[in-house]
Amino acid sequence: MPVYQATASAPVNIACIKYWGKRDTKLILPTNSSLSVTLDQDNLRATTTSRADPKFEQDQLWLNGKVDEIKPGGRLATCIAEMKKLRAQVESGSPNEPKLAEFKLHISSFNNFPTAAGLASSAAGFAALVASLAALYQLPTSPSELSRIARQGSGSACRSLFGGFVAWEKGTAADGSDSLAVEVAPREHWPDIHALICVVSDDKKGTSSTTGMQRTVETSTLLEHRIKHVVPERMRAISEAIKARDFDTFARITMQDSNQFHSVALDTDPPIFYLNDVSRAIIALIIEYNRVSVEAGGKLKAAYTYDAGPNAVIYTLKENVKEIVSLIVKYFPQTDGFKDTFGLFGSTGVGEGGVVEGFNVNVAKKFEVGAVKGLIHTRVGDGPRVLGNEEALLGADGLPTTIA
Amino acid sequence: MPVYQATASAPVNIACIKYWGKRDTKLILPTNSSLSVTLDQDNLRATTTSRADPKFEQDQLWLNGKVDEIKPGGRLATCIAEMKKLRAQVESGSPNEPKLAEFKLHISSFNNFPTAAGLASSAAGFAALVASLAALYQLPTSPSELSRIARQGSGSACRSLFGGFVAWEKGTAADGSDSLAVEVAPREHWPDIHALICVVSDDKKGTSSTTGMQRTVETSTLLEHRIKHVVPERMRAISEAIKARDFDTFARITMQDSNQFHSVALDTDPPIFYLNDVSRAIIALIIEYNRVSVEAGGKLKAAYTYDAGPNAVIYTLKENVKEIVSLIVKYFPQTDGFKDTFGLFGSTGVGEGGVVEGFNVNVAKKFEVGAVKGLIHTRVGDGPRVLGNEEALLGADGLPTTIA
Structure with a gap:
């Protein structure tokens, strides 16, 4: 009997227009649409192997080699059940297909993120789960349709079903059938979008x-105005900016929406703070870096954005990455040096960093080593990839391999 | 010839419903009404002596003994001109009155605030200026009418013309004639309201x-909603809470409005941050202190509020001050010990502080000495006081005395 198994990897995504608030907590339907950039799997990814076998006694899942319980009615169970349902449809239409939908599953998932990076891994994880099951089950399903299922695992996971620039349309249907991810533009449209992730100690x-998001929905007196009157226009304008490769507008809206997300978090009762003094200092540096450019007749060159934590993600164009890494390293000395994935600095390395001409160095103080404990340079990337069996994360015994 | 001179002192006030944004920057007309508690002049005050003398060659003002230039068309000049206008009206109706409106003024003002307290002194300063001139000119003018003039010096100064609990009605007239302070309740109505000011290093x-406030007016997409739909209801509800001596509601609204003010500051482009990690830790402590009370079936016992800086003002009832001082001192050790104005701790002093039973000590870390560099205990106070000549701040030579 053949081994029914598939392996897929999926990327993380970082939103420019933020998702914050659900109108349905079970189906994970958002109060507003959101938009993200998918980051390159060459740097950060979740990889998942799914195997269906009639000898397996129950559905089981391991995350980074450790059992992750599939709770009945929980998010994992929901995603797996939805995928089996799609497989069953395929089987009912093609009686010769093996009855995989009836077999139990073993699933092994692994994140390659640096330890304690504090990066939300659930988006990549649920996208890889859904992608590996879609490959295993040989589903004809579109990425948007798969995103509807990934969404029920973790809202923002739906955006990791596409590469490039991705919108999660909030939808209006009560059953969530139109709350889906759609591609705004593929990575190839604007490959020069790079990202620098600053991992901040807290x-x-x-x-x-x-x-947090539900407390905001219940108590903020500003959130509804954001949902109804601010986000729709920003979704329209940033999609247009992406299509026109207009970095200035893209950056302005990205920063405004990061600010507004943290603003409604603060307007929550009791208030929610994700930004700390290090996050604030990085914001001050990017504002000053942009000021120098604009004052010289140029445009915005970088955009910060923060999710539900103190880590900064800085979007910029490829040509500016070197300046920005230098800037960050100058204020936030690195223990292990900067891992120069793209070979920006050659053999001399980034050294002690530095600022561009005209930069007011007093906008922030120099922090102690470790305040920013990691810098990851990556760029816009593609959507989920189906991998060969040589990359499988389950051994012949149906248990996770121990590769790291 | 007699010496025409008067001395008055005026209090600071700290808003519960925040003033943030002007609809007229010259007349200082606010975009929304605000409400504050006047703090006791026994602890914090500005004192001003004004003298009118036909021998003086020009209007002159000294602040803490140093010349403060009265710029033509500036805020000081506007307040002084408005007060002279009122005096001229008195003189035109009573021909026997000395023609003080025509004399030049010497004005000496002094703040007794601890050095580097980072407390907004302009509110008390302009209120004391207006109060001393009203006394010098023997004006029959009501405090509300005087507040209209103080407002043109510094918006929030208008609220320091009253003791107790004070609303600044935003008004609707284009000339600002109805943008005035009014008394919500005098201090005697609710004398148990105490305040602890935590002076935070930055x-x-x-x-x-x-x-900052005009940048918010120009760029925030949330401010207008706050102005139109949030503040009016909060003004109504907190005024009612004050009248009913309902501390729970007073505290809840005070914290919510502090949060929302900082929220719209953060929604500004570029964003404005006034709270730092120390401010955030104090918020976490107060939230936890209240949680313990509420979980035991009680009510909110303290309310934090922050103006345009990292300093916390904690409002509470007299009976809780000791617990709160102990709490703050435990997390923020004091260099010089706590100045126990009200004799709460007796001869043993506050020591190392402590927390109430059931308090989760992990909601904040203990900070280094100096993170909170001063603690000032005060309470609700009265409005401007006219003082005797023995407290005058101008000498026989018409120059500032050097008393400190």
């Missing part, structure tokens, strides 16, 4: 986004 | 409130 654990 | 100078 003393204390923040409010989880699941809890 | 690395960098923040955006001035004058600049």
Whole structure:
């Protein structure tokens, strides 16, 4: 009997227009549309192998080699059940297909993110789960349709079903059937979009986004105005900016929407803070870096954005990455040096960093080593990839391999 | 010839419903009404002596003994001109009155605030200026009418013309004639309202409130909703809470409105941050302190509020001050000990502080000495006081005395 198995990898995505608030917590239907950039899987990815076997006694899942319980009625169970339903449809139309939908599954998933990076791994994880099952089940389903299922695992996971620039349309149907991800533009449209992730140390654990966003929905007196009157126009304008490769507008809206997301978090009762003094200092540096450019008759060259934590993601064009890495390293000395994935600095390395001419160095103080404990340089990337069996994360025994 | 001179002192006030945004920057007309508690002049005050003398060659003003230039068309000049106008009206109706409106003025003003307290002194300063001139000119003018003039010096100064609980009605007239302070309740109505000011160290100078609020008016997409739909209801509800001595509601609205003010500051482009990690930690402590009370079936016992800077003002009832001082001192050790104005702790002093039973000590870390560099305990106070000549700040030579 053949081994029914497939392996897929999926990327992370970082939103420019933020998702914050659900109108349906079970189906994970958002209160507003959102838009993100998919980051390159060559740098950050979740990889998942799914195997269907009549000998398996129950559906089981391992995350980074450890059992992750599939709770009945929980998010994992929902996604798996939805995928089996699609497989069953395929089988009912093609009686010769093996009855995989009836077999139990073993699923092994692995994130390659640096330890303690504090990066939301659930988006990549649920996208890889859905992509590996779609490959295993040989589904004819479109990425948008798959995104509807990934969404029920983790809202923002739906955006990781596409590469490039991705909108999650909030939809209006009560059953969530039109709450889907759609491609705004593929990576090839604007490959020069790069991202620098600044991993920021934090003393204390923040409010989880699941809890936090619903507290905002219940208590903020500003959120509804954002949802109804601010986001729709921003979605339109940033999509247009992406299509026109207008970085200035893209950057302006990205920063405004990051600010507004943290603004409604602060307008929550009790208030939610994700930005700390290090996050604030990075914002001050990017504002000053842009000011120098604009004052010289140029345009915005970088955009910061923050999710539900203190880590900064800085979007910029490829040509500016070197300046921005230098800037960040100058204020936030790195223990292990900067891992120069793209070979920007040659053999000399980034050294102590530096600022561009005209930069007011007093906009922030120099922090101690470790305040920014990691810098990851990546860029816009593609959507989920189906990988060969040589990359499988389940051994012949149906248990996770221990590769790291 | 007699010496025409008067001395008055005026209090600071700290808003519960925040003033942020002008609809007329010259007349200082606000975009929304605001409400504050006047703090006791026994602890914090500005004192001003004004003297009119036909021998003086020009209007002159000294602040803490140093010349403060009265720029033509500036805020000081406007207030002084308005007060002279009122005096001229009195004189035209009573021909026997000395013609003080025609004499030049010497004005000496002094703040007793601790050095570097970072407390907005302009509100108390302009209120004391107007009060001393009203006394010098023997004006029959009501405090509300005087507040209209103080408002043109510094918006929030208008609220320092009253003691107790004070609303600044935004008004609708284009000339600002109905943008005035009114008493919501006198201090005697609710004398148990106490305040603890936590003076917080900051690395960098923040955006001035004058600049910051207009940037918010110009760029925030949330401010208008706050102005139109949130503040009016909060003004009504907090006034009612004050009248009913309902501390729970008073505290809830005060914290919500502090959060929302900082929220619209953050929604500004570029964003404005006034709260730092120390401010955030104080918020976390107050939230946890209230949680313990509410979980035990009680009510909110404290309310934090922050103006355009990192300093916290904590409002509470007299009976809770001791617990709150202990709490703050535990997390923010004091160099010089706590100045126990009200004799709460007796001869043993506050010591190392402590928390109430059931308090989760992990909501914040303990900070280094100096993170909160001063604690000032005060309470609700009265409005401007006219003082005797023995407290005058101008000598026989018409120059500032050097008393400190």
